[in-house]
Structure formats: C-alpha cells, structure tokens
Amino acid sequence: MNEISRESIIQAAGGDMEAFEALYKATSGFVYNVALRIAQKTSDAEEITQDVFMKIHRNLKEFSFKSSFKTWAYRITVNTALNHCRASMKDKDVIDMENVGELASQRNDLKEKIDRQDSEAKVSEMLAALSPEQRAIIILREIEGLDYKEIAETLNIPINTVRSRLKRSREELIVCAKKGVASHEVR
Amino acid sequence: MKCDKVQEFLFTDYIDGLADKETEARIDEHIAGCPKCREVKEAIAATRASLKSVKREGPPGHIWYRLKEAILSGKQEERPALGGILGTLKNIVTGPRYVFARATAVALVILVLVFAAFVVQRNYMTTEMSREELYGLVNFELNGDEMMSDLGTEIEKYFL
Numbered sequence: 001m002n003e004i005s006r007e008s009i010i011q012a013a014g015g016d017m018e019a020f021e022a023l024y025k026a027t028s029g030f031v032y033n034v035a036l037r038i039a040q041k042t043s044d045a046e047e048i049t050q051d052v053f054m055k056i057h058r059n060l061k062e063f064s065f066k067s068s069f070k071t072w073a074y075r076i077t078v079n080t081a082l083n084h085c086r087a088s089m090k091d092k093d094v095i096d097m098e099n100v101g102e103l104a105s106q107r108n109d110l111k112e113k114i115d116r117q118d119s120e121a122k123v124s125e126m127l128a129a130l131s132p133e134q135r136a137i138i139i140l141r142e143i144e145g146l147d148y149k150e151i152a153e154t155l156n157i158p159i160n161t162v163r164s165r166l167k168r169s170r171e172e173l174i175v176c177a178k179k180g181v182a183s184h185e186v187r
Numbered sequence: 188m189k190c191d192k193v194q195e196f197l198f199t200d201y202i203d204g205l206a207d208k209e210t211e212a213r214i215d216e217h218i219a220g221c222p223k224c225r226e227v228k229e230a231i232a233a234t235r236a237s238l239k240s241v242k243r244e245g246p247p248g249h250i251w252y253r254l255k256e257a258i259l260s261g262k263q264e265e266r267p268a269l270g271g272i273l274g275t276l277k278n279i280v281t282g283p284r285y286v287f288a289r290a291t292a293v294a295l296v297i298l299v300l301v302f303a304a305f306v307v308q309r310n311y312m313t314t315e316m317s318r319e320e321l322y323g324l325v326n327f328e329l330n331g332d333e334m335m336s337d338l339g340t341e342i343e344k345y346f347l
Contacts, residue, residue, distance in 0.1 A: 017255070024251060032246035049246050050254050057258055123241050126234070141203075142238040148205070167198040174230045 004069045013060040020060075024053060027070075030144060031077045037139045038081035038132055040124065044088070052080050067153055074146070074154040078136045085132040129176035134169040141166060193217045193224050202231050 004026055011019035031052050036045035055076050063072060127135050140146045140154060152159045193214050200206040201214055218225045 017258075020258075021251070021255075024254070028246045028250070029243065032250075033243050036244065037241075046247065046250055049250055050257070053254050054257060054261075120242060123237055126237070138238065142235055143241055143243075148203070163199045166203075167195070170198050170202075170231055170234065173234050174227075177230070177234060 006065065009060065009063065009065075009069055012057075013063065020057060023056075027073050028053070031073065034074070034077045034136075034139055034144065035081045035084075037127055037143065038078070038135050039084055039088075040128055044084060048077070048081050048084050051084075052077050055080065071150060071153045074140065074144070074150075075156070078140070078154060082132050082136060126173055126176055130169060130172060134165070134172065137162070137165050138169050138173065188213050188217050190217075190221060190224055193221070194227055197224065197228050197231060202228075202235070 004023055008019050008022055012023050028049060032045055032049045035048035035052070036042065039045050039048055052073075056073065063069070127138065130138065137151060137155065140151050146154065148159050148162045151162045155162070157165075196206055196210065196214055201211060206214065218228055
C-alpha cells in the first residue's frame with residue numbers, strides 16, 4: 001500500500017469527497033484482501049470493506065497521526081473483519097495442537113504435499129483451518145508483508161505476543177497441510 | 188542448540204530474517220545435521236511460498252458507489268432540521284434523481300393553471316349575465332315606475 005499524504009488525509013477529514021475517494025482508491029485493495037482472507041467469503045468481504053470505510057470516514061477527524069494511516073487502516077480492517085466473523089458465528093474453536101510436537105518426527109511426504117497446495121483454493125483451505133485471529137496474523141505477515149512492529153501496532157499487542165502467535169499459527173498451518181486440511185474447516 | 192530451541196527460532200525470527208548472524212549460523216549448523224528440523228524448515232518455507240503466491244484482488248467497483256451514497260445520505264441526516272429541509276428541497280429542484288417528479292409537478296401546475304383560467308372565465312361570464320339580468324330588471328322596474336307615474340299622472344289628470 002502506498003503511504004497516504006498527510007494533506008490528503010486532512011482534506012478527506014474535512015469532508016472533501018474527492019480526497020476521500022483518492023484515499024479509498026489507495027487503500028481499498030488491501031482492506032478488501034484482508035477482509036476476504038479473514039472472512040473467506042466475497043459477500044462478507046464487500047460488506048466489511050464498506051463498513052471499514054464508513055468507520056474511516058466517520059473517524060478521520062480524530063486520526064491524530066500518532067501511528068501511520070496504514071497501521072490505523074489495518075487495525076480497523078482486522079477488527080471489523082474479526083467482529084464480523086464472530087457475529088456470523090463462522091469461527092470455531094482452534095484445533096488442538098497436540099500433534100504439533102510430533103511434527104518433526106513424522107517424516108513423510110510433507111513437503112510434497114505443501115508444494116501441491118499452491119493453488120488459490122488450497123491456500124483458502126489452509127487459512128480456513130485457522131481461527132480468524134490466527135488468519136489475521138498470518139495474512140498481515142505473509143500476504144501483506146507487515147513486520148513484527150507493524151503487526152504489534154495493528155493488533156495492539158506486544159511484539160513477543162506477535163512472535164508467539166505467529167509461531168502457533170504457522171505450526172497449525174503445517175499440521176493442517178499435513179492432514180490434508182480436513183480436520184477443521186470453517187464454514 | 189536443541190531441536191525445541193531451533194524450531195522456536197525456525198517458526199519466527201529465523202524464517203523472518205530477524206535472527207542475528209550468530210544464532211542463524213548455529214541454527215544452520217544444527218539443521219545440517221538434523222533431518223527433523225530440516226523438514227520443519229522446508230515445510231514452513233513451502234507454506235509461506237503458497238501464501239505469498241496468493242493473487243490479490245481489487246474490490247468490486249460497486250462498493251465505492253454504495254459507500255459514497257451511504258456517506259452522502261448520512262451527511263444529509265446529520266444536518267440541522269431547517270438545513271436538512273432546504274437541502275432536500277435543493278436536491279429535489281436540482282438533483283438528477285428527481286427528474287420525473289419535477290416533470291410531474293410542472294404538468295400538475297400547468298393543469299391547475301388551465302383549470303383555474305377556465306373557472307375564472309366561467310365566473311366572469313356568469314357575472315356579466317347576472318349584471319345584464321339585473322340591469323334588465325332594474326330597467327323593467329324603472330319602466331314600471333315610469334308607467335305607474337304616467338298612470339298616476341293620467342289619473343290625477345282625470346280627477347283633476
């Protein structure tokens with residue numbers, strides 16, 4: 001995402017619709033993608049995207065430039081998407097991690113299996129195997145490319161929590177890939 | 188370094204390029220001699236590659252139009268009552284959404300004016316007729332008076 005200039009944010013906050021449209025064009029891509037990956041459904045992603053920009057429009061005047069606009073927008077997006085998931089009752093409990101410890105000892109065709117999961121559908125399946133919170137952190141890191149500090153600011157958690165959540169989410173992704181992603185589908 | 192510790196790094200700092208050189212070297216050394224940890228490293232790398240290959244989609248165009256409409260309608264609601272009414276009136280008069288409403292209103296006004304003109308003309312004609320009738324009656328009465336006065340005169344003349 002391109003960084004938005006302070007001036008255009010101020011203009012948009014002042015009610016300039018053209019400035020807000022420019023802001024929308026610059027940020028709607030990542031908002032929609034994050035929403036789509038977390039919610040896993042196009043219609044939900046559209047609803048979340050609109051909701052996110054309504055919130056941005058309403059609260060733009062209060063944006064104090066303490067964090068970057070990008071982080072602020074990511075935070076609103078992730079929170080809105082997670083709330084949407086909770087409200088939709090689409091999220092289920094996290095799968096047990098009991099098999100993670102055995103991971104290293106199982107020397108089967110894991111890599112080959114993961115290599116075959118390059119397609120979009122497989123990625124969606126892999127993400128669907130995670131809880132919405134885990135999906136959010138994986139999306140921010142692996143797809144959006146945020147660093148630990150940015151993720152910490154976005155999710156409002158300490159960096160060490162980012163580290164531990166990432167570890168757990170990655171472990172789970174690998175377990176799911178190994179299991180053929182059948183054990184924990186979120187519908 | 189033991190497998191647990193190595194994998195701790197593998198899942199986080201090592202794979203994200205945050206481990207310092209010394210730690211990285213020790214992990215590499217461990218992996219070289221540990222097939223289990225090597226497999227974990229490869230699995231993480233493969234998963235990441237899959238996730239990074241995800242196609243990014245842009246939002247459908249209609250979202251912006253829906254959003255804009257929602258924002259603009261929200262703004263109208265936020266205005267004070269009189270301003271809101273004026274805004275609505277202005278919108279009705281100039282807005283593109285009310286073309287048919289405006290055309291209907293103009294047609295109605297023309298219809299009312301034509302009807303009013305017809306009624307006024309009819310009233311005018313009625314008034315004129317009434318006046319004629321009235322004057323006719325007055326003239327008749329006058330003629331009657333004249334007649335009576337003539338008669339009176341003649342009678343008076345007769346008796347006198």
